[in-house]
Amino acid sequence: MNPSLPPVDPLRLDVRNLSTFFDTDEGLIRSVADVSFSIRAGRTTALVGESGSGKSVTSLTLMRLLSRTASTQVSGQALFTDRAGSTVDLLDLKALPEPAMRRIRGNEIAMIFQEPMTSLNPVFTVGEQIAESVRLHLGLDRAAALAHARRMLELVEIPAAAQRLHEYPHQLSGGMRQRVMIALAMACNPTLLIADEPTTALDVTIQAQILELMRRLQRETGMSILFITHNLGVVAHHADEVAVMYAGRIVESAPVRCLFASPRHPYTQGLLACLPAQQRKRELAAGAMAGVDGKRRLYAIRGQVSSPLAPPPGCAFEPRCDQARPACRDAMPALLSAGPARAARCILVAENLFDATDSA
Amino acid sequence: MTRYLLSRLMGMLVVMALVAVIVFLLTRAASGDPITVLLGDQATAEDIVRVQKQYGLDKPLTVQFAYWLKELSQGNLGDSIFLQRPVTQALWERAEPTTLLALMAVLIAALIGVPCGIVSAVFRGRLIDQLLTGFAMLGASIPSFWFGLVLMQIFAVSLGWFPVSGYGDPGATLIERIHYLILPSVVLGVLNSALIIRFTRASMLDVLGEDYVRTARAKGLSESVVVLKHALRNALVPIVTVLGLTVALMIGGAVVTETVFGLPGVGNLVVSAVLRRDYPVIQGALLVIAMIYVVINFLTDLLYLLVDPRVKY
Amino acid sequence: MTFGFPLILKKMFRRRIVLAAAICLLVVVVMSLLANVITPYDPNDTAVSQRLSAPTASHVMGTDELGRDLFARIAFGGRYSLTIAVLTAIGSIVFGTLFGLTAGFFRRLDAPVMRVVDAMMSFPDILLAIALVAILGPSMLNVVLALVLVYTPRVARVVRASTLVVRELLFVEAARAVGVSTPRILWRHILPNLMSPILVQASFIFAYAILAEAALSFLGVGVPPEIPTWGTMVAGSQQYAHQALWIVLFPGLAIILTALSLQLLGDGVRDLLDPRLKKSM
Numbered sequence: 035m036n037p038s039l040p041p042v043d044p045l046r047l048d049v050r051n052l053s054t055f056f057d058t059d060e061g062l063i064r065s066v067a068d069v070s071f072s073i074r075a076g077r078t079t080a081l082v083g084e085s086g087s088g089k090s091v092t093s094l095t096l097m098r099l100l101s102r103t104a105s106t107q108v109s110g111q112a113l114f115t116d117r118a119g120s121t122v123d124l125l126d127l128k129a130l131p132e133p134a135m136r137r138i139r140g141n142e143i144a145m146i147f148q149e150p151m152t153s154l155n156p157v158f159t160v161g162e163q164i165a166e167s168v169r170l171h172l173g174l175d176r177a178a179a180l181a182h183a184r185r186m187l188e189l190v191e192i193p194a195a196a197q198r199l200h201e202y203p204h205q206l207s208g209g210m211r212q213r214v215m216i217a218l219a220m221a222c223n224p225t226l227l228i229a230d231e232p233t234t235a236l237d238v239t240i241q242a243q244i245l246e247l248m249r250r251l252q253r254e255t256g257m258s259i260l261f262i263t264h265n266l267g268v269v270a271h272h273a274d275e276v277a278v279m280y281a282g283r284i285v286e287s288a289p290v291r292c293l294f295a296s297p298r299h300p301y302t303q304g305l306l307a308c309l310p311a312q313q314r315k316r317e318l319a320a321g322a323m324a325g326v327d328g329k330r331r332l333y334a335i336r337g338q339v340s341s342p343l344a345p346p347p348g349c350a351f352e353p354r355c356d357q358a359r360p361a362c363r364d365a366m367p368a369l370l371s372a373g374p375a376r377a378a379r380c381i382l383v384a385e386n387l388f389d390a391t392d393s394a
Numbered sequence: 395m396t397r398y399l400l401s402r403l404m405g406m407l408v409v410m411a412l413v414a415v416i417v418f419l420l421t422r423a424a425s426g427d428p429i430t431v432l433l434g435d436q437a438t439a440e441d442i443v444r445v446q447k448q449y450g451l452d453k454p455l456t457v458q459f460a461y462w463l464k465e466l467s468q469g470n471l472g473d474s475i476f477l478q479r480p481v482t483q484a485l486w487e488r489a490e491p492t493t494l495l496a497l498m499a500v501l502i503a504a505l506i507g508v509p510c511g512i513v514s515a516v517f518r519g520r521l522i523d524q525l526l527t528g529f530a531m532l533g534a535s536i537p538s539f540w541f542g543l544v545l546m547q548i549f550a551v552s553l554g555w556f557p558v559s560g561y562g563d564p565g566a567t568l569i570e571r572i573h574y575l576i577l578p579s580v581v582l583g584v585l586n587s588a589l590i591i592r593f594t595r596a597s598m599l600d601v602l603g604e605d606y607v608r609t610a611r612a613k614g615l616s617e618s619v620v621v622l623k624h625a626l627r628n629a630l631v632p633i634v635t636v637l638g639l640t641v642a643l644m645i646g647g648a649v650v651t652e653t654v655f656g657l658p659g660v661g662n663l664v665v666s667a668v669l670r671r672d673y674p675v676i677q678g679a680l681l682v683i684a685m686i687y688v689v690i691n692f693l694t695d696l697l698y699l700l701v702d703p704r705v706k707y
Numbered sequence: 708m709t710f711g712f713p714l715i716l717k718k719m720f721r722r723r724i725v726l727a728a729a730i731c732l733l734v735v736v737v738m739s740l741l742a743n744v745i746t747p748y749d750p751n752d753t754a755v756s757q758r759l760s761a762p763t764a765s766h767v768m769g770t771d772e773l774g775r776d777l778f779a780r781i782a783f784g785g786r787y788s789l790t791i792a793v794l795t796a797i798g799s800i801v802f803g804t805l806f807g808l809t810a811g812f813f814r815r816l817d818a819p820v821m822r823v824v825d826a827m828m829s830f831p832d833i834l835l836a837i838a839l840v841a842i843l844g845p846s847m848l849n850v851v852l853a854l855v856l857v858y859t860p861r862v863a864r865v866v867r868a869s870t871l872v873v874r875e876l877l878f879v880e881a882a883r884a885v886g887v888s889t890p891r892i893l894w895r896h897i898l899p900n901l902m903s904p905i906l907v908q909a910s911f912i913f914a915y916a917i918l919a920e921a922a923l924s925f926l927g928v929g930v931p932p933e934i935p936t937w938g939t940m941v942a943g944s945q946q947y948a949h950q951a952l953w954i955v956l957f958p959g960l961a962i963i964l965t966a967l968s969l970q971l972l973g974d975g976v977r978d979l980l981d982p983r984l985k986k987s988m
Contacts, residue, residue, distance in 0.1 A: 099611055133616075140614035147612075152605040157627050167613045218613070405822070412826035424842040528724075531974075535966035537918050539925045539941065540959030543948050551949050647831030650922050664834060665926055668841040680838060684829040691829075 043074040045115060046226055046258040047096075052110035052125070054088075054095045061343045065091045069110070069284050070369070071277040073226070078252065078259040080269040080290070082305075083279035086339055089262045092279075093228050096124055096260075097145055098135055116142045117225050141171040144219035148231040150211035154203035160187075161199030164218050171222045186217035190247060209240035213247070220251060227252075230262045245272055266305060270294060278302050281339060281350035284369060288376035298378035300355045304335040349381070357382065399699070406692040413684045414466070418459055421677040471678035476670050481678035485660060491561050492652070492659035495575050495582065496644035502583025503590050504637055510587070511594020511633075515602060516621055526591060533588025542581045542654035549577060559656035578655040582648055586640055593636050597629040604628070635694040642690040646683035725975030728968040735965050739785030748776035750783040750935055759951045769953045771944050777953065780935055781961050787936040789965070791851055792916035796909050798855035803862020804905060808893060810863065811870025821867065824860040832857050836919060837928050845931050854919055858912050865908050866901060873900045903979060910973030914966040921962050937962050 054066040066088040073079040081089045094100050096112050112124040116138070122130055124138075139145075147153050155163060164186055165179035174182060180199065187195035190213040203211055212232060219227055229248065233241040249272060252259055261273055269276055270290065277287040278301065286299040297303045337354035340346055346353055348363040355362070362381055372378040465472070471481035514526040550558040556577045562570050601607065602625050610624040611617075649661025660679060667675035720726040738745060748766075754774035762769040768777035810820035827835070839853035873879065874897065882892050917937075923929030924938025925945075932939050937958040944954040 097612060099608065136614045136616060138614070139612060145612045147605060147609065149605050153609045155606040155610065155624055155628070158624075166615070170614060215609075218609075405825075408822050409825045409829065412823055413829055416826055420838055420842060424838070531970050532963070532967060535914065535918070535963050535970060537921050537925075537938075537959060537962050539922060540955065540962065543941070543945060543955050544952070544959070547948055547952055547955075643831050645831075646834045649831075649833055649837070650926065653926055661834065665837060665928065668837055668928055671841075676838060676841070680830065680834065683831065683834065684826075687829045687831075 043076060045072050045113070046075045046077075047073040047115075047260070048111075048113040049092075049096070050111045050113070052092065052095060052112060053108065054091055054100070055107040057105035057107065063342045064282050064345070065342065066095060067282045068369075069279070069282075071275075071284060071287055073258045073260055073275070075115075075225075075258055076252070076256045077274040078261055078272060079275040079277065080261045080263060080273035081277050081279060082263060082266065082269055084264055084339065086281075086342070087279040088282040089279050090230055093145065093230050093260065093262055097139060097143065097228065098124065098132075099145075114138075114143070114226070137171070140167050140219075140224075141222045142224055143226045143228065144222070144224040145228040145230065146212070146215045146219050146232050148234050150208050150215055150235065153215055154211060156203055159200050159202055160206070160214050164214070164221050167218060167221050182221065183217075186221050187214070189220060189251070190214070190217045192217070208236055209244065212236060212240075212244055216244070216247065216251070220255070223255060224257055226258045226260065228260045228262070231264070233268070234263070234265070241268075248272075266309060278305070281345065282342070283350065283366075283379060284377075285351065285380070286372075286376075286378040287369075288373070292373065292376055298372045298376070298383055299351075299380045300357050300382075301335070301351050302378075304333075304354075307333045308335065349379075399696075402692060402695050406688055409688050410685060413688060414463065414681065415459070417677055417681045417684070418462060420680070421673055422455070424673060424676070466681075471681070472674035474667075474672055474675045476667075476672045477675070481674050484663065484675060485679060485682055488658055488660045488663050491571070491575070491657050492645050492648065492661065494571065495579055495648055495652070495657065495659060496641045498572070498575055498579035499582035499586060499644060499648070500637055500641045502579055503586040503640065506584065507587035507590025508594050508633060511591045512598055512621065512626065514591060514595040515598035516617075518599065523595075527595070530588040530591040530595075533585050533591075536585055538581060538585055538650045539654050541585060542578065542651055545577060545581055546654065559654075561657050574655075575657075578648075578651045578657060581654075582644065582651050586644075589640070590633070590636065594629070594633050597632050598625060601625045601629040631698060635697065638690055638694045638697070639687070642687040645686055646679070720975070722975060722978070725971055728971035728975070731964060732968040732972065735785060735961070735968070736789065738782050739789055742779070742782035742786065746776065746779040746782055748779040750775060750780040752776070759947060759954070761951070762953060768957045769951065771940070771954050772947045772951075777957055780940055781937065781958055784935040784937050784940055784958070785961065785965075787847065787930070787934055788917060788920060788938070788962075791847060791854075791920050791930070791936070792913050794851045795854040795858065795916035795920075796913040798851065799858035799862050799912050800905060800909050802855065802859045803908070804866050804898075804901070806859065807863040807866025808870055808897065808901075811867040812874055812889075812893060812897065817867075820863070824863050827856075827860040828864075832915075832919065833922055836923055837926070840923065840928050845929065847930050847934065850920060850923060850929050854916050857919070858915065862905075862908050862912065865904055869901050869904045870897060873897050876900075903976065907973050907977045910969050910976060914969035914973070917962060917966050917969070 049072065050070050052066060052069040053064070056063040056065055069088070069092055071079060071081070081092065083089045091100070095108055100106055100108075108125060110125060113121050114124050115121045124130065124135070130138075154160070158166075161180055161183045164183035165176070168174055168179040168182050169176070172179075172182075184195050184199050187198055192198055192210060192213050198206070198210075203214070206214065215232075227248075232248070233244050236244065245268065248259065251257070261269070263269060273290050275287065276290050276293045277284050278293075278299065279285065280301050286293070286297065286302045288298075293302065294306065297306055335354055340350065340353065346363070348361075348365055349355070349358075349367055352358045352362040359381065367379050367381050367384065369377050369379045370383050372383045469482065471485075473480050474484050477484050510526050510529075514523045517523050546558060550556045557574050560574060562574050598621075602621070607620060607625055610620045615624075646661050646664065648659065649665055651657075652659040652662040653665060660683065664676060664679045666672075667679065720729070742750075752775060754770070756774065757766070757770050758772055758774040760766060760770045760774075766776050766778070768781065771777055771780065806820055806824070810817045810824075830838075836850075836853045836857050839856055840849055843849035843852060879892060879896055882896055887896075920929055920936060921938030921941070924932075924936050925942045927942060929938060930936055932943060940958045941955050948955045
């Protein structure tokens, strides 16, 4: 359960107990289980986790982009407040049938994906693909839509936009294509942008540019961003709130500064400890000299994520946790409040014990 | 792009050369004595000497091959023993029914196969997909002669909707000719649609799994627009390629259907040539048929170049 | 890379239709093998008084134009049709694998071998088969030889594609690095990994061969008409089709059933394919 937030900005998206299960031949896969988080208007919430933690499935579930087969079971609520101020549950198939959801997709809620190289249709020009969205949602005619598309390309700082409009995706570099994807997403002035690992496939220098671009657009338009990533460095600089996922569940959520300053969940602590920069800090704090003393190892969380088909009986992280107790194996801990506007799913939180390795 | 074109062209020429060698060797192996082949049993002594000189039959095999190539380059495929005319003429006379049949059959195969393949891909795993895939497999298991005989029995003999066999009178119009071709092209078309369904389904599934299809859905486009505009456009090129190659294969490959329905086509010609040991015809027909396939194969490669914008620039 | 045979069977037969196909095929094979046991009639026994009689209790599938029991002919004919098809499948697999492995493994031989394969595949299957039988003369063995020559290129192409994939796998490099000789690499490391695609192809070639032999025999350029294969049966009786459709219907159904079962089985085996090899097909 999400602890109640102080009334700062209105909630753009309020996800409550979202679950996505896949019924496969090999068994039931609980890809996303009991996930709750929220995004405030004009703010960025980051969803952090390693591959397989369920973060991409979460975003696809919200957009209802999962393949609609009988073996997919979705439950929970995703309350979305649109431009006009009315709230609707994205997962309610009766109140929000597919045609209505389609009016939201690409319009109120836009999504950009990880692979810019393959996310654009190779047989249509860049301009046509943006214009298509505009014509669909804003009802403009062909000429007006293309003009709008050109403005979008300029908005994302693509040089020679008028020319690029008539070019094909293969004529653009990876960074450019991602900008086009952003332009496509922004074309109808969305209130929520879901960015699923938008910079992972790009060069480091381009990454910074794209992230800056997104930040600027957020400032100018006031849209919210759901930022999905496994890169904590990015999270530190670009997110307001963070939710950490492990094995399909939220294990910790907090405002960004608090999370980095004092992580409560052992997994989060482990993730932060893995950052080389953090290690240097720890060593300096412990008084060791960098590079002189020889044996220095990069910290890694031991073990591996368990198979989704055979989850451990209690806490999912327990097999890899250095602070595990026998009680951890009994039952999955509940997500409990760990401070103002924060929560963590750990027995230590329940017992109000915080680990001594808190780094300042 | 020119480099790609040139390498494909080279490949085509090599294959064409190999085809010529294969046809030459096949016919030599079949006929044994080339003189009897060319002149039949009633050869006079002068004829024998003349032919020997003309075709260099006293020289080694490779030289004979060269002579044959020389003749080929002048468009001379030899003369048919039984039909008493040049092979080229015999083939040309037979070209119309076969070509028409091939085109009509592929049209039917495409009209059935492509939509079914699309439906099969879109509703993957559901009942309609299983039924269509089953139908496709069934189609690939039915012998064309059997299907032809059964359909002929039902529609031509019992119901009388179509002529039983033949291609019509010498002065028949195109429409009348087509009437004769409807039943055979339905036979070929339905059976070949099996292949088209499977191929279209595979091609569509490939494309539907691509990232840009997910992007299209994320834009809020309706599923039919996603499938028919975004996906199909990309899936179509390989499908059209297969259709082109199917036409090529049917020229000569439709021999069974031509036989069942008594159509004076190219395949039928080859069978009767085999039964009558008319080696020039066998040789010429095989050569032409294979060459057509090689050329169409090359042209479909070109099609890829033209249609895929990625390779244009 | 050998896993338990019973495990393979169990996985493959999870789809009921594949199981049904296997049973069907088994029935056809057994029926042919035990032909002299299951039917009281001799396939060559003519009984002109009973010619062209429709299916009845005594003649389950009717009789043909010479009064011969159709069911007996189909059962016995199955022996010939199936034998030809099996031999063809085995032959094309053996030679096709040989050429495909060579082309896929030895880079310098790849282009020449594949060009020859391309040239062979430029001829429509049936036409090439007709020409070959014309050269070799009509007999069962020659039909097999001709069909083997027709289908070998097809198998070679598939085997080559798989070889290209397997060749790049790490354990092959490792074996090379340790100094394993090339023939040994081919035999012990690469070939076992080609078993799945090869089995799939074998199944399909078997099916194609049944259809091809029938077509050749129907045209009169296959096995000599005295040999009762399913194809020659239809060829001999086709002019009576309007009087007695069953004469043509039942042999055709036998062909369809066998070919369909084989294709379903091939599909079933294909579902077992190693996923990394699946990508190349």
